[in-house]
Amino acid sequence: QVQLIESGGGLVQAGGSLRLSCAASERTFSTYTMGWFQQAPGKERELVAAISWSGRITYYADSVKGRFTISRDDVKNTVYLQMSGLRPEDTAVYYCALSHLRRIATMSHEYNYWGQGTQVTVSS
Numbered sequence: 001q002v003q004l005i006e007s008g009g010g011l012v013q014a015g016g017s018l019r020l021s022c023a024a025s026e027r028t029f030s031t032y033t034m035g036w037f038q039q040a041p042g043k044e045r046e047l048v049a050a051i052s053w054s055g056r057i058t059y060y061a062d063s064v065k066g067r068f069t070i071s072r073d074d075v076k077n078t079v080y081l082q083m084s085g086l087r088p089e090d091t092a093v094y095y096c097a098l099s100h101l102r103r104i105a106t107m108s109h110e111y112n113y114w115g116q117g118t119q120v121t122v123s124s
Contacts (some may be wrong), residue, residue, distance in 0.1 A: 022096030
């Protein structure tokens with residue numbers, strides 16, 4: 001069973017920055033696509049960023065392009081989400097997820113394992 005442990009969430013003022021981290025227990029972490037999803041109260045879980053197993057291909061939702069950056073460190077089995085220029089509408093629980101697909105996965109059902117989530121709150 002793969003475990004994904006997120007950290008780095010918190011309360012930040014609009015315009016501020018946060019870096020989320022997700023550590024994976026999976027020894028073959030470097031062969032899997034990773035994604036970050038957000039889920040705001042009353043809304044569906046949505047992909048905000050994903051990174052291919054090679055790290056060479058990334059995907060960003062339009063709402064975060066130019067503000068968020070996803071990266072991975074395969075030595076540390078960790079994926080990161082650097083969030084800058086945060087807005088109140090970014091407030092959500094952020095989930096890290098792992099997909100066995102060897103391509104960018106954009107749908108939640110394409111991900112096989114999920115973290116427990118970390119809360120990000122952006123005050124205006």
